[in-house]
Amino acid sequence: MPPDGKLQWPDGARVAIALTFDVDGEAPLLGESGDATHRPAAISEWRYGLGAGIRRIRRFLADRGLPATCYVPGWVADHYPDQIRALRDDGHEIGHHGYLHKNPEQVDANAQRAEIEQGLEALERLDIRPRGYRAPYLGLTEVTAGLLHEHEFEYDSSCMGADDPYYEQIDGRSLLEIPVHWSLDDGAYLAWLGEGGSNLPGIAAWVATWRAEIDAAIGEGGLVTFMMHPHWTGRRHQMAALSEVIKHAQERPDVRFTTHGEVAHIARAQLDDA
Numbered sequence: 001m002p003p004d005g006k007l008q009w010p011d012g013a014r015v016a017i018a019l020t021f022d023v024d025g026e027a028p029l030l031g032e033s034g035d036a037t038h039r040p041a042a043i044s045e046w047r048y049g050l051g052a053g054i055r056r057i058r059r060f061l062a063d064r065g066l067p068a069t070c071y072v073p074g075w076v077a078d079h080y081p082d083q084i085r086a087l088r089d090d091g092h093e094i095g096h097h098g099y100l101h102k103n104p105e106q107v108d109a110n111a112q113r114a115e116i117e118q119g120l121e122a123l124e125r126l127d128i129r130p131r132g133y134r135a136p137y138l139g140l141t142e143v144t145a146g147l148l149h150e151h152e153f154e155y156d157s158s159c160m161g162a163d164d165p166y167y168e169q170i171d172g173r174s175l176l177e178i179p180v181h182w183s184l185d186d187g188a189y190l191a192w193l194g195e196g197g198s199n200l201p202g203i204a205a206w207v208a209t210w211r212a213e214i215d216a217a218i219g220e221g222g223l224v225t226f227m228m229h230p231h232w233t234g235r236r237h238q239m240a241a242l243s244e245v246i247k248h249a250q251e252r253p254d255v256r257f258t259t260h261g262e263v264a265h266i267a268r269a270q271l272d273d274a
C-alpha cells in the first residue's frame, strides 16, 4: 500500500472505473409480497431491461471495448438464460443479486438463506460461479453477510463506508467491500415514479454529476463504481447520455475501466499487505 493509502492500479492508471449493471428484470416486482402478475404494464417496464435494454448495452460495451460487472438475480438467470450467457460470453463478470430480489432487511433469516442459495443454484445451472454479491436494494444485513462468508464469496458491493475498497466489519468478520453510493445509481436520476410524474433531477443532472465524480476521482486517485439498470440506462436517449459520460472518462489520461472481480483481486492483495 502506498503512503497516500490509495490502491495502485495496473498500467499506472490513477482512477479505475467499474461499470456495473443490476440486471433486475421483473424480479423486484415478483419478489414483492402480493401477486404482481396481474400488473402486466408495470412488469413490462422492468422486462424491457432484458430485451432492448440489454441488447443496446451489450453493443455499447462491445463497440468501446469496455468490461462490465452484471449483478443478476437467480430468477432472471432461470428465465432469461440466453441473455445472461451472452453477457458472460461477451467477457463480462456475473455477480449474485439474490433470487427474487428480496430486500434482506425485510425478510427473515430463512428467506435470506433461500435468496442466497437459490441464486447460487440458478447461476450454477448456467455454469457461473459468482465471486461477488450486491444486495437487492443494497439492504445487506448481518445474516446475509454471514451467508456470504459461508459460501466463500470474495467481495460485496452494497455498502457506502468509503470511496475505495475497504474491509467492512460485520458480526466480528471482515467483508471485502467495493463501495457504492446512491448518487452513483442511475435510478436516482432516471427512475420514473408513475402517476404524477417524477421529481427526479433528470438526465442533465445525471451526466453532470457523473462527469464531476470522474473529475474528482482523478484529482484524488481511487475507484469509481457506477451502478446502472438496463431498464433505465438501457433506453434510447439515456444510452446517448451515458456515452457522454464514458467519452469524458476516455478522454482523460490514466483512467482504467475494470470489473469488480479485478478490483477485489487488487484490493485484497494491497490491503492485506498494508
Ligand SMILES: [Zn+2]
Residues within 6 Å of the ligand: 022, 023, 024, 097, 101, 136, 137
Ligand atoms: Zn437490483
